[in-house]
Amino acid sequence: MGLAMLGQAALPSSFWDDAFVTAAFLINRIPSKVLQFVSPYQKLFNVKPDYHILKVFGCLCYPFLRPYNKHKLQYRSDAATFLGYSSSHKGYKALLPSGKVVVTRDIVFDELQFPQRIQSFPPITDKHTPFHYSPSPLVTLSPSSYNLPTTYQQSTQYSTSPAASFSHQDPPTPQTSAQNSSADHILSAQNSPTDNPPTQISFHPQISSPVSNYQQPALFPDPPTNHHDHHSNPPSTHIPPIDSPSAQNTSSTHPMITRAKAGVFKPKLLIAVLPSSLLPKSASIALLIPVWKQAMLDEFLALLKNHTWTLTELPPGKNLIGCTWIFRIKRFSDGAIARHKARLVAQGFSQQPGFDYFETFSPVVKPNTIRIILSLATSANWSITHLDVNNAFLHGDLEEEIYMKQPPGFEQGSPNLVCKLNKSLYGLKQASRAWFFTVHSVLISLGFSQSKADASFFYRSLNGKVIYLLIYVDDILITGNSPSCIQEVIDKMSSYFSLKNLGEVQTFLGIEVSKTDQGIHLNQSTYIRELLSKLNMLDAKGISTPMLSSPHLNKSDGNPTPDGKLYRSTVGALQYATISRPEISYSVNKVSQYMASPLDTHWKAVKRILRYLAGTIDYGLHIRRSNNMVSAFCDSDWASDLDDRKSVTGYCTFLGSNLISWCSKKQSVISRSSTEAEYRSLAHAASEVTWIMSLLSEINMLPLKPPTIWVDNLSAISLASNPVLHACTKHIELDVHFVRDKVLAKQLDLRHVPSIDQVADILTKPLSLQFFTRLRNKLGICSLSTLELRGRDRRKIKEEITH
Numbered sequence: 048m049g050l051a052m053l054g055q056a057a058l059p060s061s062f063w064d065d066a067f068v069t070a071a072f073l074i075n076r077i078p079s080k081v082l083q084f085v086s087p088y089q090k091l092f093n094v095k096p097d098y099h100i101l102k103v104f105g106c107l108c109y110p111f112l113r114p115y116n117k118h119k120l121q122y123r124s125d126a127a128t129f130l131g132y133s134s135s136h137k138g139y140k141a142l143l144p145s146g147k148v149v150v151t152r153d154i155v156f157d158e159l160q161f162p163q164r165i166q167s168f169p170p171i172t173d174k175h176t177p178f179h180y181s182p183s184p185l186v187t188l189s190p191s192s193y194n195l196p197t198t199y200q201q202s203t204q205y206s207t208s209p210a211a212s213f214s215h216q217d218p219p220t221p222q223t224s225a226q227n228s229s230a231d232h233i234l235s236a237q238n239s240p241t242d243n244p245p246t247q248i249s250f251h252p253q254i255s256s257p258v259s260n261y262q263q264p265a266l267f268p269d270p271p272t273n274h275h276d277h278h279s280n281p282p283s284t285h286i287p288p289i290d291s292p293s294a295q296n297t298s299s300t301h302p303m304i305t306r307a308k309a310g311v312f313k314p315k316l317l318i319a320v321l322p323s324s325l326l327p328k329s330a331s332i333a334l335l336i337p338v339w340k341q342a343m344l345d346e347f348l349a350l351l352k353n354h355t356w357t358l359t360e361l362p363p364g365k366n367l368i369g370c371t372w373i374f375r376i377k378r379f380s381d382g383a384i385a386r387h388k389a390r391l392v393a394q395g396f397s398q399q400p401g402f403d404y405f406e407t408f409s410p411v412v413k414p415n416t417i418r419i420i421l422s423l424a425t426s427a428n429w430s431i432t433h434l435d436v437n438n439a440f441l442h443g444d445l446e447e448e449i450y451m452k453q454p455p456g457f458e459q460g461s462p463n464l465v466c467k468l469n470k471s472l473y474g475l476k477q478a479s480r481a482w483f484f485t486v487h488s489v490l491i492s493l494g495f496s497q498s499k500a501d502a503s504f505f506y507r508s509l510n511g512k513v514i515y516l517l518i519y520v521d522d523i524l525i526t527g528n529s530p531s532c533i534q535e536v537i538d539k540m541s542s543y544f545s546l547k548n549l550g551e552v553q554t555f556l557g558i559e560v561s562k563t564d565q566g567i568h569l570n571q572s573t574y575i576r577e578l579l580s581k582l583n584m585l586d587a588k589g590i591s592t593p594m595l596s597s598p599h600l601n602k603s604d605g606n607p608t609p610d611g612k613l614y615r616s617t618v619g620a621l622q623y624a625t626i627s628r629p630e631i632s633y634s635v636n637k638v639s640q641y642m643a644s645p646l647d648t649h650w651k652a653v654k655r656i657l658r659y660l661a662g663t664i665d666y667g668l669h670i671r672r673s674n675n676m677v678s679a680f681c682d683s684d685w686a687s688d689l690d691d692r693k694s695v696t697g698y699c700t701f702l703g704s705n706l707i708s709w710c711s712k713k714q715s716v717i718s719r720s721s722t723e724a725e726y727r728s729l730a731h732a733a734s735e736v737t738w739i740m741s742l743l744s745e746i747n748m749l750p751l752k753p754p755t756i757w758v759d760n761l762s763a764i765s766l767a768s769n770p771v772l773h774a775c776t777k778h779i780e781l782d783v784h785f786v787r788d789k790v791l792a793k794q795l796d797l798r799h800v801p802s803i804d805q806v807a808d809i810l811t812k813p814l815s816l817q818f819f820t821r822l823r824n825k826l827g828i829c830s831l832s833t834l835e836l837r838g839r840d841r842r843k844i845k846e847e848i849t850h
Contacts, residue, residue: 056105589662
């Protein structure tokens, strides 16, 4: 029934869900022989269905649009396509010419007309002229194409005159419906071989072979034009003359929404112009190209030198996994080719849990730990060295017995021989874990201790010589008060691994580290610039705040975004940008709450964040020389979420004057009062401060005074300082009350701060420009260029005083 309704309405297959939901709606109201000629609806509700509400699917309708209009001068109604019945409202669904679907009870139907059946294609225009394709199952042919022979002639061309079409009384042929089912099929048909060569368009494509018929896509493809490739047998009847009344009356301007109209183009159209198009698709092809053959040989010899495997026969009952070659082109910053890289990768997806691997977790250093160590090193004026481990995963020792096929193109011995892995390979489930425990054992043998606060932080203190070491997979930061001891550690590690000493840290995990007169500046300007360039917003006009203070975002106000995948990937990229840009944490957290079903209002909020970053692209976190006193600010915005009325927690912690950690998140439960919301926020801040103190105690860097937490709610301070229990607080979870234990033990010092000076306010709500700028400066967020200018001024003044 659903397919029949789609065919009658001449709608593309992308509307199959509306057709099948409507079909189910009708079937539930049709008397059934199985139910003694009673409809399922009547059987369930004991009420006869109202058949007067039923209308023909896909017919012409005129909905009342006043509730959806932006201003009163808009038309109260418009021609639309009936898409069935709303499952959540008492009304009809109608597809407007703009592509928007509305639900209304006030609607007029013309059940004899079908907007999509009476539509014809516009005349052929220039290839680069924008045209929004509207799918239709009607074939449009020029008068010269009426009497085509059985085999199409290459000289056949589309006419530039208005095309004729079937009258709406004639049902479309199945071949025609399949051909025009979606815009994607029309686009892909240009690159696929068919039984019947396509008719020639004005630019005369070559159709002698599938290869010559291929068209290389542009980097930014134009919207599809209105030429078509006919892959079905040409119709021979029911084609009216071009000037007949039936042909003249079939014109309609009713567009159908498509991905192309919405500006959504799949990445597959870009493959042919990316640098990866130069990469071989298989090992057999790579072996025919000298540069790739040499790259594969270098990788193979390196694996043999590392004793990665031993050739043996596969024992009975053991699982055999495959392997493949991955090819990459390493380039210099100017785009020139540096080298060709071939890597042998195990096909870990064929590993069996419990046999080929057990645990797979591997820790990495926390961003908060990185900032703490950078703050301590900057305050002590220590140098920070960056190390990189070449082919880190190949150094991991395996505990499980894993058997792998021999590398394609480098098979040795008899066909029954397989590789018993001694070392881990990229692609194995446990490769990262095996590498971490290997480097862990090496560092322990060198006298390092593993931190209990962060498993990827190692420290050593011998005879007053202190060394701190941070590990993030194959990237290592090492600092300390003795350069000679640091070099000794690097030399000893080089005997175990192939290390690359990158010198003084400049970039780490995409974070740029720049030295200033007062310390170091952390920013992600390159990362942000690439993100803006990817979204074509590099030249966007900058704005001063990342989010408007009103109106508040919610789940209902707005229309669905045309590309939810783009929304999710952009928000995910913004989340990584918060590593050095805490002032956008609240804004990014807010738009992250709508990943499941983003609306256009949410996308506008995301673009505002991007515009803010475009105007502050070189801003970042400035870490200065300071003391090791720990302090924190915490705040909350009570019941600020309009959808579930949950509160927002925000806190930021400082080591001296340096910001080292922050958080902006929605609370997991609903708070009954602002005091409760503030108290929960205080508990989160106290947990973070407790963790920081435990890390500092391990390296003997505890401050002389207990940490201070600044709160702007006196009731929350009173609740944390006194063991009271009454009706308003007895429902609060016991784990939140650990703040009282810390305060009574004098391990926390709670202080009141006026709301105007509450730094954490920037993490709980959108602020005006004046407050936002002032609190951003208190966080230590500033422009690198401003710091460089200040440094030049200081040096100039110092030189003038000296002379």
